[in-house]
Amino acid sequence: MEVTKNSFPDAFSTLSPERKLALLETMVRIRTFETRVEELFLNKKIPGFVHLYIGEEAIATGVMANLRKDDWITSTHRGHGHAIAKGAKTDKMMAELFGKKTGYCKGKGGSMHIADFSVGMLGANGVVGGGFNIAVGAALSAQIKKTDQVAVCFFGDGASNRGTFHEAINLAAIWKLPVLFVNENNQYASTTPVNYGLSAQHVADRAKGYGIEGYTVDGNNIAETYNAAAYLIQRAREGKGPALLECLTYRVKGHYVGDPERYRTREEVQKMVNERDPIHAYKSWLLDAGITNQAGIAKFYDLAEQELRAAIEFAESSPLPEPEDALNDLFSFSPNEFPEVVR
Ligand SMILES: Cc1ncc(C[n+]2csc(CCOP(=O)(O)OP(=O)(O)O)c2C)c(N)n1
Numbered sequence: 001m002e003v004t005k006n007s008f009p010d011a012f013s014t015l016s017p018e019r020k021l022a023l024l025e026t027m028v029r030i031r032t033f034e035t036r037v038e039e040l041f042l043n044k045k046i047p048g049f050v051h052l053y054i055g056e057e058a059i060a061t062g063v064m065a066n067l068r069k070d071d072w073i074t075s076t077h078r079g080h081g082h083a084i085a086k087g088a089k090t091d092k093m094m095a096e097l098f099g100k101k102t103g104y105c106k107g108k109g110g111s112m113h114i115a116d117f118s119v120g121m122l123g124a125n126g127v128v129g130g131g132f133n134i135a136v137g138a139a140l141s142a143q144i145k146k147t148d149q150v151a152v153c154f155f156g157d158g159a160s161n162r163g164t165f166h167e168a169i170n171l172a173a174i175w176k177l178p179v180l181f182v183n184e185n186n187q188y189a190s191t192t193p194v195n196y197g198l199s200a201q202h203v204a205d206r207a208k209g210y211g212i213e214g215y216t217v218d219g220n221n222i223a224e225t226y227n228a229a230a231y232l233i234q235r236a237r238e239g240k241g242p243a244l245l246e247c248l249t250y251r252v253k254g255h256y257v258g259d260p261e262r263y264r265t266r267e268e269v270q271k272m273v274n275e276r277d278p279i280h281a282y283k284s285w286l287l288d289a290g291i292t293n294q295a296g297i298a299k300f301y302d303l304a305e306q307e308l309r310a311a312i313e314f315a316e317s318s319p320l321p322e323p324e325d326a327l328n329d330l331f332s333f334s335p336n337e338f339p340e341v342v343r
């Protein structure tokens with residue numbers, strides 16, 4: 001995997017040991033959530049579809065560590081990691097995955113509809129490329145209201161071929177909106193390898209066409225994603241406009257749980273797991289730097305397991321939605337209030 005080195009200021013090095021460890025904790029919480037979700041799905045506890053974020057944790061974690069609670073993100077169909085890193089509650093997420101009434105969408109949406117506006121998570125999205133214009137809209141509201149909030153739009157390599165990508169980036173560029181477009185180039189769009197679907201060498205190359213900065217970093221290296229995000233988010237916050245950040249990564253699991261994966265070899269996947277796992281790399285770095293020890297790392301896994309056990313218990317013991325509620329919450333207003341709009 002080719003990586004273009006960019007010389008962003010090294011904000012990561014200035015983080016306290018506690019904050020460096022907090023990054024590991026977030027990555028471990030995401031990995032643990034996803035690992036348990038895979039098991040639960042295979043055990044038929046979770047209906048619908050789930051797309052796992054395993055192997056891509058350094059992107060959500062490095063970016064979100066630079067956002068405030070009142071900043072916004074838009075997410076994708078592979079959104080659990082984004083939601084967790086932005087501060088969503090894993091018990092309400094799990095309940096949503098189980099289709100339970102206590103879930104984020106009262107059990108009506110599932111994995112691809114998790115949103116928590118209270119922490120600035122504007123939503124996962126079943127529509128590939130559905131987040132671009134929502135993020136640009138949020139950024140426009142910050143500009144109009146003269147707040148210094150920033151919106152981050154996460155999207156895949158496949159999504160960069162949607163028309164919405166081009167519309168959104170162009171408008172954000174000409175209006176200098178405070179939005180960062182974070183591309184998670186995980187080498188595949190379902191069954192299509194990135195080098196088949198992408199006309200440029202890098203997704204970031206497309207930035208030039210809109211007159212904005214585009215960068216490519218190693219998305220499996222938490223220090224690199226952190227540094228790039230720190231610089232570009234601050235720049236957006238100061239009114240200097242949008243940028244495109246491409247994070248090179250690898251989708252370790254199938255496109256969805258149950259994907260037969262006939263489009264790639266097991267050897268390819270195993271090599272990436274062995275050589276490029278972002279959590280393994282960061283743990284080694286923290287140990288070498290003397291910031292923690294094996295027991296310190298084990299503690300994060302124990303805490304994440306405890307959190308997940310509680311989340312699963314909450315989801316399992318929660319009620320299913322009532323049939324009478326099926327048509328509630330489908331509109332942001334009551335259809336009876338504005339009958340002429342709903343006609
Ligand atoms: C508008 C639209 N087209 C097609 C699909 C079907 N689909 C779901 S995920 C996906 C691939 C997305 O690839 P990418 O953007 O690279 O994200 P990744 O799955 O790799 O995270 C496709 C084609 C969809 N959900 N929405």
Ligand SMILES: [Mg+2]
Binds near residue numbers: 156157158185188189
């Ligand atoms: Mg992809």
